[in-house]
Amino acid sequence: MSVMETSEHRLKRLRLRSWRRGTKEMDLILGPFADKRLADLGAGELAAYEAMIEENDQDLYRWMTGQQDAPPVHAPLVVTIRMFHGIT
DSSP: OOOOOOHHHHHHHHHHHHHSOSSHHHHHHHHHHHHHHGGGSOHHHHHHHHHHTTSOHHHHHHHHTTSSOOOTTTHHHHHHHHHHHTOO
């Protein structure tokens, strides 16, 4: 039998995963964003965030810093996170 995850538990799990990445750089990019903005995301955006954080940190860092374009599926969220941090 599978138990449904509550939205509160999901947000807590995603915040924890955002702060406990493989690299400190990504902790510092995703952690503050998760703390301040995850609760404001709609269901689709939250699902997109959850999928994006499954990517490896090296790719995420290149996307967040503009060294490489994010794949189209992640690009809108990458822009949102970059704007949150004032990265243009």
